[in-house]
Amino acid sequence: MPHTHPLATKANRVLETNAPSVYALLSGRGREYYFPVTGILSQGADADGTEINGSIGIALGDDLEPMRLSDIAKSIDLPPRQAFPYAGAYGIKTLREEWQASMKRKNPSMTFETSLPVVTAGLTHGLSIVGALFLEAGDHVHLPYPFWDNYAMTFETGYGAELETFPLYEGEKFNVAGLKQALKQEKGKKILFLNFPNNPTGYAPRKNEAKEIAEAVCDIAAQGSDILVIIDDAYFGFVFEDDVYPESLFSLFGNLHERVLAVKIDGCTKEDYAWGLRVGFITFAGKGLTQAALDVLGDKAAGVVRGTVSNASNASQHLLLKAMRSPNYQKDKRAGFDTMHVRYQKITAILRQPKFQTHMKLLPCNAGYFLCLELREGLDAEKIRQKLLKEYSTGVIALDRFLRIAFSSVPEAPIEELCERVLKACEDEM
Amino acid sequence: MPHTHPLATKANRVLETNAPSVYALLSGRGREYYFPVTGILSQGADADGTEINGSIGIALGDDLEPMRLSDIAKSIDLPPRQAFPYAGAYGIKTLREEWQASMKRKNPSMTFETSLPVVTAGLTHGLSIVGALFLEAGDHVHLPYPFWDNYAMTFETGYGAELETFPLYEGEKFNVAGLKQALKQEKGKKILFLNFPNNPTGYAPRKNEAKEIAEAVCDIAAQGSDILVIIDDAYFGFVFEDDVYPESLFSLFGNLHERVLAVKIDGCTKEDYAWGLRVGFITFAGKGLTQAALDVLGDKAAGVVRGTVSNASNASQHLLLKAMRSPNYQKDKRAGFDTMHVRYQKITAILRQPKFQTHMKLLPCNAGYFLCLELREGLDAEKIRQKLLKEYSTGVIALDRFLRIAFSSVPEAPIEELCERVLKACEDEM
Incomplete structure (x- = not known):
């Protein structure tokens, strides 16, 4: 096997020291990931603003604007510099900040620190990044049944993990007891996957249920287990009853217990009616996580972005940013x-x-x-x-x-x- | 480990029967991949054109047009149905056909059968798909040095493979002897990775060298080895000297020997000055491969697309298609x-x-x-x-x-x- 890259070793040390539970939750592959700050990408960033810049991996015309096909340029109302060059593996900084701010507006109790969201090529890509960082072959991912069928392709086929289900409902309510039992009986790494509002059922936990879910996870963590909670917020915001917990469960898990790491996967796909643009985000939080530990998680996620798709669509990111800043x-x-x-x-x-x-x-x-x-x-x-x-x-x-x-x-x-x-x-x- | 899906078993049988070398080259993970023709996706396709369609996973307004943010809609000159819905995991059929036709125009000796290109979220995604389908931890990927640094993140960090280099040059020429020796000495699965025009050197083999490279690989295959040849054509078309082989090496490998499987990774990123749109393609060919075997490879690639990013940007695909059909x-x-x-x-x-x-x-x-x-x-x-x-x-x-x-x-x-x-x-x- 290739040797662990020195930048990965450095990143892992930050976690071992500051966030041992997070380090324990990472897969072997997840420990190998790092962001290549010393490579071509960062050398390119160093050269920003030089008089003569021969470091850029795209083609510029003699006017220093990106070369481009005129029919594409005419069809996108963005400056060529926003549509045509690469966006960078982390995504556009201003969009990441705008999305983080919007997360906090939409989830008022999300008052804790989070990593700055890293842009993914849609939400499935975010899920796949979670798989790359945390799933070992044979790991069990516990989730309520029924669930969206593509999770099997992402987690089982992609990473050799196994989806283990418990029934979503107990009578007319969310099955908190089932969730608790599933995690308690898990002998290996404890991984919980929650998707609310749920595909396919359209269910989201009521306020008291959300509280009970968080308490159940907190109890198990308090008994000495490290727990990864993956939160697929694809359908966030479409809540039609007053008794539903109106925020993402990330609000509850992101500051729950030192042994609980919460990962939020969200994006504009469903929330903002932009399925075909492929812009998602991955964000980490956990009680007591230092900024350094959160940064390492963001760096590793961006490393996976770099290695799997290089970067998400710049045009799509700028279109979303433009829309988010509009009064409409x-x-x-x-x-x-x-x-x-x-x-x-x-x-x-x-x-x-x-x-x-x-x-x-x-x-x-x-x-x-x-x-x-x-x-x-x-x-x-x-x-x-x-x-x-x-x-x-x-x-x-x-x-x-x-x-x-x-x-x-x-x-x-x-x-x-x-x-x-x-x-x-x-x-x-x- | 999860059981192999019946659709994967069915796909693998096609390869075992029709293309044993291809089957031998697949990784364990690659054998698990399939396209979920019986799932939500195909049920949605079944319902196309029904009077009342409650199968669609996006949101339509009461006018049956996709819901959308007005600022995004105003900024893309495409019909909403081309920009906002999902594109499907294989990509837009007309774009795939258009790209295949353009491949054949650009590479006149590509007269053999190929799989219909599957759309990827940029070229790196195509490389990552190759990793998912063919690379086992510990596999050696042989490639000339120097090379683009991101291959390490994709193949080594992502799949635990090892990059093994031979010097690109022998004097002023491509190092055919080095390539031959590297493949000959390889005890395991033989995997060759070629990127021409090359990043970082800007070298592409001359006509006689291209012929020698193909002959070398053919000789080794003829001695009884299955060989995967991965061709990264990112910089295709930028050839500035008359003695350079003007086509993709895929033209030579796609019909070379029954034991050689060629995978072509290309796209509009560099060729068409559209770095930020993230549209790539993955295409398979090999001497004697039946249409059924080629289809299985395309299905497996689309399965990886589905599991890793769901689909590539529809807006980007339609923008490219529009440009390709324009006289400009x-x-x-x-x-x-x-x-x-x-x-x-x-x-x-x-x-x-x-x-x-x-x-x-x-x-x-x-x-x-x-x-x-x-x-x-x-x-x-x-x-x-x-x-x-x-x-x-x-x-x-x-x-x-x-x-x-x-x-x-x-x-x-x-x-x-x-x-x-x-x-x-x-x-x-x-």
Whole structure:
């Protein structure tokens, strides 16, 4: 095996000294990662502002502006220097600061120190970076069932970890006991993965449940376990009921216990309706972590960015930054939220009508883009999906015994008809 | 360890039957990868065109157009449906076809079958995908020295492989004997990595050398070795001398021998002056590979895309596609090439003047964005770089005993002054 790079050794020493639990949680690979501050990248940064700069790895015209294809330049309303050069592996500094500030606005109890968010090429990339830094082959990642199917590709296929599930619900509530038991019984490294608002169910913990989840994790940490809590905040902000905990769980885990490291994966993809731009963020926090330790985690994450994609789209980052600084930002976000909220109220009211209860049960939901219907015994979700496609020209997703319906993508007007068709397809099958 | 997914087993059987050498070259992880055709993605595709579509994982307004931030929408001249939704893990089909056609235009001897290029989030992502599919911890990746430093982060830190170098040059020529010896002596899996035009040297093999390289690899394959040839074509097309082999080496390796699998990593980043958009491609070919085997390789690559970044930027892909279809495309590309060509001729003519030879030697170069100066013994490249920064306001990159100069980023006018400053800095040190 290649020798550990001296910069990785230096970074690891900071963690061993300042944050032994974080060091313990890192995978072997995670200990090898570092940010190459002595390489081409930093030499390029040194040369910023020189009279003659022959260090830059892009092509500049004789006017010192980036060379570019005129059709691309005409199609992006950004200065060429914002759209065409590389963004740097950490991402654009001003965007990272803007995102961190927005995180704190959206999560008022996030008053603790965090690492400066590192820009990723979308949220899945953030998850993959977590895998690179923390997952050893055979590690168990505990998460509620049901879950988004791509986690298996990222964590199992990519890193040889195993997804271990506990049921999301206990009756109509989040299954805190199940979570606690799963972590308690784990003999190896304790890794908890939480995605709220949840894909596929559209559930987010209520205020008291969020508190109980944090207490459960804190208790287990207090008994002497190091715990990694991975928080996938893809659907952050789409919360439609007053009793839901309105912040990211990162607010609770980021300052919970010295043995708990929280990693927040978020971005503009779903929150800001910009799926195709591929801008995400990865942010670390943990009680008692020094700025030096937080910096090391950010450096290692940026090292993974460098080694896996070099950097995220500069054009996308500048487009997001421009939008976030615009007076339209909050208004546009709110308009989308309001549309989704109306649909949520309508579809849940319909699906809770008595006539639906014979064939299906709406799983508890209060947030996000989706909801799930659990079909009564004897009904095959995949068959119902096929029937809906072929006989009712209606698209839904079948997951085991559930149908997932994205009210995010269905206008208010046909929502009632959608529900009726699902019911009819079930009735046909009985 | 998680069980191999049935779709991976099915994919592997195709390779075992049709392409045993390819199967042998895959890493354990590479054998686990598959494209999740039965998951949420394909169910979503099934529902395309339904009257009521509740399967889509993005948010649509009541007008069925993607929700979006008005400031981003105003800043991209693309229909919202091209900029905002996800692109799909394989990338946009029309772009993949357009890129494949352009590959064949640029490389007239690429008359063999290839996989349809899969879109990656930039070229480094393509390299990382190769690592995921083919590299086992401890595998040796043979490549000429010097090389781009980020390969170490991608292949060594990311996958535990080891970079094994042979000297790029033998005198003024490419070191075919060194390449042959390196592969011959390799006891394990034989993996060759070639990056031409080369970063940092700006060298590309001459026509006869390219032929000799291919013959060397063919000989070793014929002796019973499976060989993976990874071709990083980042700087493709910037070739400034008539005796250089003008095509990608993929043209030679893609139909060379049944035991040779060629992987081509390329994209618009450098070729099309679009560094910040992050669009690359990964393409496979090998003598005798069936369409089914090529498809499996594309599926596995798209599986890695799905698990590591979900998909590459849709906006960037559509911007590239739009530019490639424009009558300005060839003209813009040519204008950039001509500018670089003039600079190349000027800087190489200067650096070959006798007065420079006392202190430095221009390494053979004929292509790309860069050139390298090897400093005479006793001169420390890092010291010269620092002196150039501080006393001459001039930026270059120091790599071991070389200075890398990017004529890509220096206008023609100050090139002579740049060379003089490098010379003076060296003279100061003697």
